[in-house]
Amino acid sequence: MKAYYWESHHGNFGDDLNLWLWDALLPGFREVHPEILLVGVGTVLNPVLLPAGQKKLVIGSGYGYGAPPDVRDASEWDVRAVRGPLTAEKLGLPPEKAITDPAAMIADMPEFRNLPKIHRKTFVPHWESAEFGMWAAVCEPVGLTYLDPRGEAKSVIRHIAQSELIVAESMHGAILADAFRVPWIAVSTSRSINNFKWNDWASSVGTTYEPRYVPVSTRAEAVAKRSRFWGMRFDGQQPAQEAAPEVHGDDVMTRTSPSQTGLRGMAKQFLAAPSVLALWQASRAEPRLSPNDVLEERKERFRAMLEGIRRDYF
Structure with a gap:
């Protein structure tokens, strides 16, 4: 086969x-x-x-x-x-x-058994969030360890198993956390996400999917997800009166010299502030585990x- x-x-x-x-x-x-x-x-x-x-x-x-x-x-x-x-x-x-x-079934594999806990709280975004967002920077002030779901699978799984809590936008981040009996909190950066597959899995193990909403972290992420960023809509229905910061690629541009990269970085951090706050609040919600x-x-x-x-x- x-x-x-x-x-x-x-x-x-x-x-x-x-x-x-x-x-x-x-x-x-x-x-x-x-x-x-x-x-x-x-x-x-x-x-x-x-x-x-x-x-x-x-x-x-x-x-x-x-x-x-x-x-x-x-x-x-x-x-x-x-x-x-x-x-x-x-x-x-x-x-x-x-x-x-x-x-x-992965939690039963010998190479993943009895791993020590070395991460307190870990955030596992959806791959699309990892591709277009700035979630590693968002996680730092929140007190979360950032885990890129695009990494080598066994390394990602070991990190999940070695965490005390998982905040998951990635469905398989939650599935693996649940399998290793690591409490998990679901979040979503898009209100239009297809919840079918999450509900399908959750109902199979006797739990529920009730994600906490966290805004996108960059304009590039909003474009990819056809979402909002600082009042501007990227779903093809953008009102003329709404405004957003100028963006070039994934860089938020302030009206300063292109050489002022420090200011651009500060601007990006400022614009991600709603993401920081919402992720901080989500990370303190009541976590879930399916019944043993x-x-x-x-x-x-x-x-x-x-x-x-x-x-x-x-």
């Missing part, structure tokens, strides 16, 4: 963990049935992403974008598990197919499902 995953130019640890996770959960899967595509971690159940005419073994993937695939053709689809009940309902699957995200018994029951069901795949394919 070959494992499918969404490969991005920027990197994203939640997708990239497919590169090694299945070697741990299904040792030897690469040597059997080369005609079959293993579809695992990710919001990838979309006919635009997955090739037609090829058998697909679905293990814990989620729906979230575009049209849902028609998975009724057994010659092309073997759906053993999906991320949560919302995906199961969308695809017309029985409720027992909704187990949880496969990333929950629910998470363990889902993991046991996942193990049983994997055993069924071994019997049928190996």
Whole structure:
């Protein structure tokens, strides 16, 4: 088999963990049935992403974008598990197919067990926030350690496991925190975010997704997210009377000489002040954890499902 995953130019640890996770959960899967595509971690159940005419073994993937695939053709689809009940309902699957995200199983891997706590509070943004925002600078006055989700997957996961609290805009930041029993707080920098995949996962482990809103940190981030920055809208409906600081690329420009980089940096920090305040407030909210018994029951069901795949394919 070959494992499918969404490969991005920027990197994203939640997708990239497919590169090694299945070697741990299904040792030897690469040597059997080369005609079959293993579809695992990710919001990838979309006919635009997955090739037609090829058998697909679905293990814990989620729906979230575009049209849902028609998975009724057994010659092309073997759906053993999906991320949560919302995906199961969308695809017309029985409720027992909704187990949880496969990333929950990582906490049981020997290399991630019993790691010492070395980070007090960590912020894991969405990859898009990391790409266009200035969140490392925002985290400093808040007292949070910044963790870039575009980093090497195992390093990101170890950092999450070694934290005492996770503030997560990244869904897999919360999933991994929950798996390692690290309390987590959800935040969002866009009021128009697609909540489907978060609610899908959260409901699978008996918790809820209620994110705290944090404004974007730069104009470039607002443009990328079609959001607001200091009253200016970047969704194609910008009122003529609204104004915002002049920006060149990702630099906030003051009306001074281009050589005055210190002043530009100060201006950027000033303009990110609403992000600092909101993230500080969010980091002091009541954190969440899924119930221990629910998470363990889902993991046991996942193990049983994997055993069924071994019997049928190996």
